[in-house]
Amino acid sequence: MLLLNTLFLVLLAFSDLAAAFYPFIPEYRCIYDHTCPATKRDLESSLKIVQRLPKVFLSSPLNNGLSPELQVRRLAERLTKKYQIKRGTNTHTVVAAATPSDTDSAGIDQDGTDYSYFAQVQLGSGKTPVYLLLDTGASQSWVMGPDCTSAPCLNHNSFGAPNSTTFEEVEGSSWSVKYGSGSCSGSYGNDSLSFAGLTLPVTIGIANVTSNDFSNFPMDGILGLSQASEQFPSFTQSLVASKTLKSNLFAMSLNRDSDGPNTGEISFGSPDNTKYTGDIDYSSVSSNANGDWAISMDGIGFNGKDAGVTGKIAYIDTGTSYIFGPPSEVAQFHAVVPGAASGDDYTYTVPCTTTVPLTFTFSGVTYNVSSEDWVSPMANGVCTSNVFGNDIVAGQWLLGDTFLKNVYTVFDIDGSRVGLALKPASSSVTSATSSGISSATGGQTSSMATSSITVSAGTTGSLSKTSSDSGPTGSPSTSSATATTTGQATSSETGRPGLNGHETPDSSGTAAAESSISSTASPTASPTKKSASSRLDISLPTMFLLALAFLTLSF
Incomplete structure (x- = not known):
């Protein structure tokens, strides 16, 4: 019986994590970044x-x-x-967030392209710092281990038994995350995790093998923030069990890189009222969410036109870069966008002059998504919609950072609900084009520009929400905020694909993705882009180039 129980736990681990990481790369990405192979x-x-x-x-x-x-x-x-x-030291460049003044809070760093949002946590007795993706679409937490010899581990931080006197390996344990062309696997260990003023006992995955996909991102691992059950307690379950918070909730504000200094933040216990304006309107988590942060979606529209998408569930996922939906419904949305076209019902081009926001409605409240975020920059003379026809979660919608950069989001564990509020007006809202014609450039995909490209400011749609009905737990509200500016902004380094960070059951038939990293700055200092390592730390591909250069000189 013991053998059967052990086998069951192993199979459970493999099945639950069967689709937990999948990098998504739009076709326009490498064209715009000049990184096509x-x-x-x-x-x-x-x-x-x-x-x-x-x-x-x-x-x-x-x-x-x-x-x-x-x-x-x-x-x-x-x-x-x-x-x-030297291996095992993170060498990626990150945009550090200012350190919040509130207790039980931490800054949310990003990679300078709006593709991945992460935070620095400390593990074990030695408080080893690692960068973990903040992923509300995953329950599994893991970090690259000291015995990992995969190429990505050469330029990332790691954690394991050598780093902590309190680390305890879970004998006979194993886990595996399969995605795209590769996988990540390892064993489990017990230790402490310190983050945002909290210290919790956790069971965390120690990765011994990772796919090369991880070389593209700053993350050393993932902090799973969903409520889905695993064979060991998840981070959110450990948080509740600790009984350290006034209320078991966390709230997140994701920063758009083009808006200037990084003020991204995650708060535990209560929302930060400086991060939003107006009311927080709540929607109950769906009874079919299976531990995910999924809520009923009333509709999606554009410029006052409703796309006719009703009765759907939207998964709110900080570990996903874009917006995904069933192909037929994504087609319905683009049918109300003048000039939108597609050859495959998956990717759509839209006019680069588009400045009108798209809208999502939850519990009677409508939220705008700026064209900065849902319209890509121009590549080969065209712009691409960041709403893709791919039902990552079968038959439902997946709303990633393209949406979440436009709202303040509260994940209420006790109340089993998700709250959304309007963020204060941005200090800098820009749009870019290579020809002088206004086109959106900010956001999860649009802020990915090479450092040599200058972004010209333009006019974007207002960042607003309107209430047509009261939500199940919140009162009706109407508020708006607009931000328009002129000038120039320089885009950051790129070369990394977007992420799809949603853990999906095998029945969905589609993999999902994750990524993370961070660092912090003083409360008054302006956040800066910096390398996670000041030492010479050259990856194997770089050594190949050195080897070839050596051969050329020898010849």
């Missing part, structure tokens, strides 16, 4: 590489019979050892 090297070029290998290296008995690629890899490994490259 180059043509694969032909055989003749490969042979030329071998001919450039030093004769001493080629004559070594250790290299007899090895392919050209393996010989180059071996040379790269030698150079790595020679220059004493």
Whole structure:
């Protein structure tokens, strides 16, 4: 019986995490960022590489019979050892948030492109700092482990038994997250997690293997913030069990990078009334949510026109970059957007002159999503909608950061409800174009510009909400805020795809994604972009380039 119970727990872990990470890359992304892959090297070029290998290296008995690629890899490994490259330190650039003054709060950092939002937490007795994606679409929390030899672990922080005297490995445990072209797997460990003034006992996944996809993002792991049940208590379950908060809730404000200094914040116990204006209107979590933060959606529209999408559930997911919905309903939405077109019912182009916000309605209250966020920057002369026809959650909608940057969101565990409020007017709302024609550029996809591209300001739709009816727990309210500015803003570094951070059951048939990282600044200091490591820390791909340069000089 014990063996059967153990087997059941292992199978449960694998099935629950079967679709917990899936990087989503829109086609326009690499075109805009100039990061589309180059043509694969032909055989003749490969042979030329071998001919450039030093004769001493080629004559070594250790290299007899090895392919050209393996010989180059071996040379790269030698150079790595020679220059004493250190692994296991996060080298990504992040945009640090100012440190909140409120207790039980923490700044939410991001990657400078609005693609991933994360925070720094401390693990174990040594308070080891790691960057974890804040993901309301996942319940599993994990971090890269010290024994991980996968390429992404070479430029990320790690945590495990060597870092803490209080760490206890869960014997015989295992977990696996499968996604796209790769996976992440490992075992479990028990220790403490300190974050936002809280210290909790947690059971966290220690990753021994990760996919190369993790090389693209700052995150060292994921902090799951959903209420879904796992074989061990989740972070939210540990939070409730600790009985440390006045109210078991957390609230989040995500910063748009183009708005200036990063003021993103997560608060525990009570909302931060400086982060929103007007009322917080609540919607009850669906009885079919299975532990996710999913609420009934009244509708979606554009410029006063309703798309006719009713009776649907919307999953509110901070770990997802974009907005996803069933293809037929996404088509209904774009049918009311003048000039929208699609060749596959998945991706839609929209006029780059679009400045009108799209709208979502919950419990009778309508919220605007700025064109800065739902319209991409121009790439190859066209702009793309960041509302994609893909039902990540079968038959339902998934609202990621494209939506969440426009609202203040409260996740009420005790009340089993989600609250939404209007954020104060942005200090800088811009739109960009390469031709002088106004087009949206901010947001989860639109702020992803290379550092050499200048973003021109333009007029965007007002950031507002209107109430046509009272919600189940909140009073009717009507409020609005507008922000328009002129000037210039420089976009940040890019090269990372967007994320889809929703854990979905196997029955959905679609994988989902996650990512994270952070750091903090003083309350009065302006947030800055910085590297998580000041040491020389070169990844294996870089060493290949050094190896090839060495060969060229030798030749």
